[in-house]
Amino acid sequence: MADTTTTPASTEQETEVVQPRSRRRGIIVIVLAVIVVAALAFWWHSTFYEDTxxxxxxxxxxxxxxxxxxxxxxxxxxxxxxxxxxxxxxxxxPRDYQVAVENAKAALASAQASALAANVAVPLTTVNTGANLTSANAQLSGSHAQVQQAQGQLQAAQARIAQAEANNAKAQSDLERYKPLVEKDVISKQQYDAAIAAAKAAEAGVADARASAAASGDAVRVARQQEAASEASLKYAQTGPQQVAAQNAKYKQAQAQVQQAQAQLDQAELNLSYTKxxxxxxxxxxxxxxxxxxxxxxxxxxxxxxxxxxxxxxxxxxxxxxxxxxxxxxxxxxxxxxxxxxxxxxxxxxxxxxxxxxxxxxxxxxxxxxxxxxxxxxxxxxxxxxxxxxxxxxxxxxxxxxxxxxxx
Structure with missing residues (x-):
């Protein structure tokens, strides 16, 4: 019958063989677990995050x-x-730019003064043009009256010429009739001298009437010239609204010059500030x-x-x-x-x-x-x-x- 008892030496050898194998398995399991965890971490990171x-x-x-x-x-x-x-x-x-600012301020003050003068001139022009229009109307009415009066005087002078010529013709006729009568002693010498004087007076009356008519004609011409001048004055006075508009335009131009001067001053001050x-x-x-x-x-x-x-x-x-x-x-x-x-x-x-x-x-x-x-x-x-x-x-x-x- 065989002896089946196990000796202590053989038992120790089997234990030594089993322990290294179990350690290797544990290491392999740990390594695999680390790899899996790393793979999962990489997957999670690459899925939820992007970096560079x-x-x-x-x-x-x-x-x-x-x-x-x-x-x-x-x-x-x-x-x-x-x-x-x-x-x-x-x-x-900054010195050059300070001088530029001072020049700009002076230009602005000048432009403001010009604008103020232009603004004051607007109502003055309005009043003056209104007064000129009234005066021109009155002068034109007076000129019309003077022309009519001068024409009336001319007509009267022309009538006196006709009367004087008629009297002159009668006086000359009487003188011609008295000549043979004074030669025949039908009338006296005194009557004949009176006829001569009357004829000369009639001739003088004609000359005086003609001179008066010429003076009246000159007066008519002068009155008509004055009438033409009054009409011209009236036409000029009627341009009052245009004169007021022109003065307003000058005022607006002066305001624009003020704005331009203000802009130049602003630019000069900006340039001065740019020095810092x-x-x-x-x-x-x-x-x-x-x-x-x-x-x-x-x-x-x-x-x-x-x-x-x-x-x-x-x-x-x-x-x-x-x-x-x-x-x-x-x-x-x-x-x-x-x-x-x-x-x-x-x-x-x-x-x-x-x-x-x-x-x-x-x-x-x-x-x-x-x-x-x-x-x-x-x-x-x-x-x-x-x-x-x-x-x-x-x-x-x-x-x-x-x-x-x-x-x-």
Whole structure:
């Protein structure tokens, strides 16, 4: 009969064989579990988040330039200096522009005086034209009366001529009849002398009547001339409304000149204010090229101001990452320079890929086309920048890594 008892040595060997196998299985299980967890984490991350390391902080680079020409009196900033909005940067020599302001003020005062005189002349012209019209009507009526009176006197003078000629004809006839009678001593010499005197008086009466008629004719002509002058005066007086309108036009022209002088004064004062160059925004001074006693021209760049009050993220995502991305989605932004994470949101997705917006866009019409995954710029704005970055540690150009939650 065989001996079936197991010795202690053989039992220990079997235990040593079983323990290494169970350890290996445990390690394998742990490794598989880690791999599964890592795969699940990667799947969860790739499903709910999209991120990229092709992103940077963007901001406004403001070119500060001179708006007028002049000589620099002093410079108040230095390179990489932090400035606030309204802080002085530099000042130009203001003396030429102060003189221009004084000249503009004098021109404005002169224009205002001219406008005041023109305004006063409007009612005076209205009153004068009304009085001239009344006077011209009265003069014309008087001239008409004088013409009628002179014509009446002329007619009377012409009647006296006819009467004088008739008396002269009778006197001459009587004289001719008395001649043979005085020769025959039918009548006395005295009667004949009286007839001669009467004939001469009748001739003188004709001459006097004719002279009176000529004077009356001259009076008629003078009266008619005065009548014509009165009619001309009346016509001129009737242009009173036009004269008033012309004076009103002069007043409006004077007002326009006042406005023009005011505009010139405003421009001169603006130019004087431009001699003081101030910071348009909060930021940091860079690329300073302005120096004391330098002559600068209008539009010349003096320095660059990096604005820190309005910065954002420009992230270039692959086109394969944009399927579920849209404006308003939350973003966590990790910044290498600060080691912090900031909160932001997607604001807008670019209208074209970076390659299309480049200086030399690709030409695929040649047939040598190779499909390349394109990148699209996405703008991301910070939501709590004042609280998260009170010291303005973020600067344009810093590298960041945004992570966008594309699913809830």
């Amino acid at each position: 390391d092709d992103a940077q902080v963007s901001g406004h680079l403001i070119q500060v330039s001179a708006r007028i020409q002049g000589q620099v009196l002093h410079v108040d900033v230095s390179e990489n200096q932090m400035v606030k909005k309204g802080d002085p940067i530099a000042e130009l020599d 160059i101030v910071a348009p925004e909060d930021g940091i001074i860079t690329r300073k090229s302005v120096e004391v006693n330098q002559n600068v021209s209008s539009g010349q760049n003096l320095l660059t101001l990096v604005s820190l009050s309005d910065i954002w993220i420009t992230a270039n995502f692959k086109e394969t990452q944009l399927e579920h991305m849209q404006a308003g989605q939350a973003v966590d932004v990790s910044v290498d320079a600060t080691g912090k994470t900031y909160h932001a949101k997607v604001t807008q997705i670019g209208g074209a890929t970076g390659s299309v917006l480049s200086l030399f866009p690709p030409e695929n019409a040649t047939g040598n086309y190779v499909k390349v995954v394109q990148r699209v710029p996405v703008r991301i704005d910070f939501t709590d920048l004042k609280d998260e970055d009170p010291n303005h540690a973020l600067r344009p150009g810093l590298s960041v890594e945004p992570k966008v939650r594309v699913k809830q």
